[in-house]
Amino acid sequence: MRHVRIEKPRPHTSVIVLDRPERMNSMAFEAMGPLHEAIEEVGQDNDTWCVILTGAGRGFCSGADTQESEPPPNIGGLTLTRIATRAMTILSDLVPALRRMPQPVIGAINGAAIGGGMCLSLGADIRIAAESAYFRAAGINNGLTAAELGMSFLLPRAIGASRAFEIMLSGRDVSAEEAAGIGLVSRTVPDEELMSTALDLADQINGWSTQGVQLTKRMLWSGLEAGSLAAAIELESHTQLFVRLTTQNFEEATRARKEGRPPDFSD
Numbered sequence: 001m002r003h004v005r006i007e008k009p010r011p012h013t014s015v016i017v018l019d020r021p022e023r024m025n026s027m028a029f030e031a032m033g034p035l036h037e038a039i040e041e042v043g044q045d046n047d048t049w050c051v052i053l054t055g056a057g058r059g060f061c062s063g064a065d066t067q068e069s070e071p072p073p074n075i076g077g078l079t080l081t082r083i084a085t086r087a088m089t090i091l092s093d094l095v096p097a098l099r100r101m102p103q104p105v106i107g108a109i110n111g112a113a114i115g116g117g118m119c120l121s122l123g124a125d126i127r128i129a130a131e132s133a134y135f136r137a138a139g140i141n142n143g144l145t146a147a148e149l150g151m152s153f154l155l156p157r158a159i160g161a162s163r164a165f166e167i168m169l170s171g172r173d174v175s176a177e178e179a180a181g182i183g184l185v186s187r188t189v190p191d192e193e194l195m196s197t198a199l200d201l202a203d204q205i206n207g208w209s210t211q212g213v214q215l216t217k218r219m220l221w222s223g224l225e226a227g228s229l230a231a232a233i234e235l236e237s238h239t240q241l242f243v244r245l246t247t248q249n250f251e252e253a254t255r256a257r258k259e260g261r262p263p264d265f266s267d
Contacts, residue, residue: 021057063115095123119149
């Protein structure tokens with residue numbers, strides 16, 4: 001795939017790499033189209049239980065491409081306003097596409113996550129940052145809005161409304177250290193340890209029931225949009241009963257504890 005590659009360095013874990021380091025993995029359409037394809041391909045890979053999303057070089061994703069790049073696909077005969085709508089539609093589906101993946105997605109934020117790149121990082125279920133990473137809601141710096149690709153929904157839920165308002169309205173950089181302190185990322189690690197840390201976390205997740213992990217991801221995203229505690233509990237109850245009654249996972253966990261071994265969940 002152009003400007004995106006898929007690696008499988010460990011069993012059951014796929015790494016999607018934005019691979020245009022000379023442009024700091026900007027959101028040009030010649031890269032975002034292949035990213036959509038990679039998300040679809042990996043999402044349908046039954047042997048992939050966990051996904052890592054990262055960037056090549058010194059940037060995770062620098063957002064809008066300010067240099068010459070290809071236009072959106074299939075725009076022949078369209079007016080400018082229809083081209084703009086199609087372009088935004090392609091970009092706006094990236095975060096929902098990550099959400100639709102059955103596997104958990106770990107964002108290994110290896111450098112700048114700017115504008116749409118910051119939004120893309122918010123589409124990951126878990127974020128781990130290298131010490132050199134930083135975040136910027138750059139739409140506001142460019143005379144536009146900082147609200148794009150789901151940021152106004154996701155960022156307040158990740159770090160609280162007051163911090164989200166301040167970061168999005170000021171356009172300032174958020175360092176990896178600050179990001180860890182406010183909950184924007186789970187943790188910060190030395191640059192050279194970023195990928196090994198993400199892969200180790202994927203291995204840990206892969207040790208549990210694949211069905212249990214995938215449904216937990218779905219419930220967490222649903223919980224962000226649940227209208228009440230009662231609604232969230234109702235959804236959780238049905239999901240928990242489904243796994244409990246349709247697998248022998250609970251019995252296997254009990255046996256494994258008694259025998260002092262890791263469980264082998266067959267779902």
